[in-house]
Amino acid sequence: MTSSEPVSKLAAETPRWLRNKLEEDRRARKSGHGRFDTVAALTGVSEGERDDTIFRLASKLRNADVPQDVAEGLVLQAADNCDPPFPEDEALAKVANAYERYQPGMSSERSSRSSSPSRGLVRRDREDGGEDPPPLRVVRFADLPPVPDKRRYVVEKLVPAKFPTVLYGEGGVAKSLVAASLLQAVVRGDEDWMGFRIEEPGSSGLYVDFELDEEEQNRRMRQLALGQNPDDATLPGDLYYICAASYPVREVLQLALDSCVEYDVGLMVLDSMGVALQGDAEASRDVIGFFRDYVDPFRADGVAILIVDHQAKLQYGEGYHDKSPFGSVYKGNLTRSVIQVQPEGREEDELTVRLRHQKANFGPKFDPFEIVLRFNEAWVRLERSELDASDLATEGSFFAPDKVRHALAEGPAYPDDLAEATGLATKTVQNALTKLKRKGIVEETGEISDTGAREVQLSSPSLHTMPQDGEDGGESDREDDLEDEDVFVVPDF
8 A cells, every 4th residue: 555545545534634644744754854654554554563553543633633433443444454453452442542531522621620630640651552650669779770870861951851840030031932942952953052962852842831822832933943044944843832721731731741652752841830830839739739740740751841930029138049930949849950041131122131050950050141032023043142250250149159269260369359259248258268279279379468368369260160062152153144134122021
């Protein structure tokens, strides 16, 4: 049977979606994108692939709101085409299993269905398609197999593999654009994002959106793609989207979990937790329940989640760096990497934000840096901008020794000069210098002031944080590649 024959051999009630999907799959495979071959599923696959393929076909029909009886006919046809044929009763069980999770035509029931966190998600394991999670058990560490010394990251330092990461800040600081840019870079197969190496390039990605709609997110994604490549705004074939607005969170995240397994998703963006939580963000019970029932199943299936979240408004006397994600401390406690986005400057066609690492469980934090977002009607472009030594010396999230170390990158100085440069008390500077001397980071120059103060310097210039690999601090040579367009006022993100 040729690849064009399945369409003509399908039942008369075959949905238009499936006919269109066959053609889309052909184009996707020709361009190197797409992981699930619908044509192959319908024409039959070999023995080692039958179980997974039949279930994934049933899931695709379910997601397209194809009636279950129609899906059964199509799946049975696919099962009969397998070599050897897949058992009819097992094929029907696959359809029933898929449709139990997400019944088509549920819009009339949405208002009555509970989204209580206690219901949780039904996990489907990637390897065998089974629903049941590993049994609760006690093991001896000595019996467990060795593991790699190096932990896996999707993006080094920023996004650990499997575990959740939070990206948060006040409203209007382009958190969603930053998250979408990172997701595109991973799916596109880029070597790095903002100077951070992408360790799992080419992974499929999913954007789950509780705030906007398909039209707006489609516009943003294409603007980001054009900003990255002025000659081609084509989006990666393995970049998926769920518009979750007005749907119960359990229904949305069940579909997301099934889709992550079906499309082999490595990174999912959840935008935003404030809306998805549907509970009291300040109540530890609600936050812990959300992570337990709606986040942990993704970790169990190896999916990293980048959660976009908000922070509370600044109160008098607070610094921006003092703020954490709004609500219970468990938002931060239950994530492995926490990144804050702070506005630094806004112009008509430009927005500058600072990213700082507030928490890193699996390795050292990255030093704060800035992202400059440039806009016009056609594209959105993000560029990394390094902070100079004086900016780092006053960075609020640094401890005193780090501030002093960065201040000394400007050259030798006396304690009083360092106190002025960092905003720290002189006594605090002296304590920090003592710690840095013990570690061999700072040394005395031999110069003594009239007051008896001793001048100090870095033992080696390399002890000051250098730019990330591949960063030269200059403007990208792609600046002139973007055609001049009419600029527009930076939108409120």
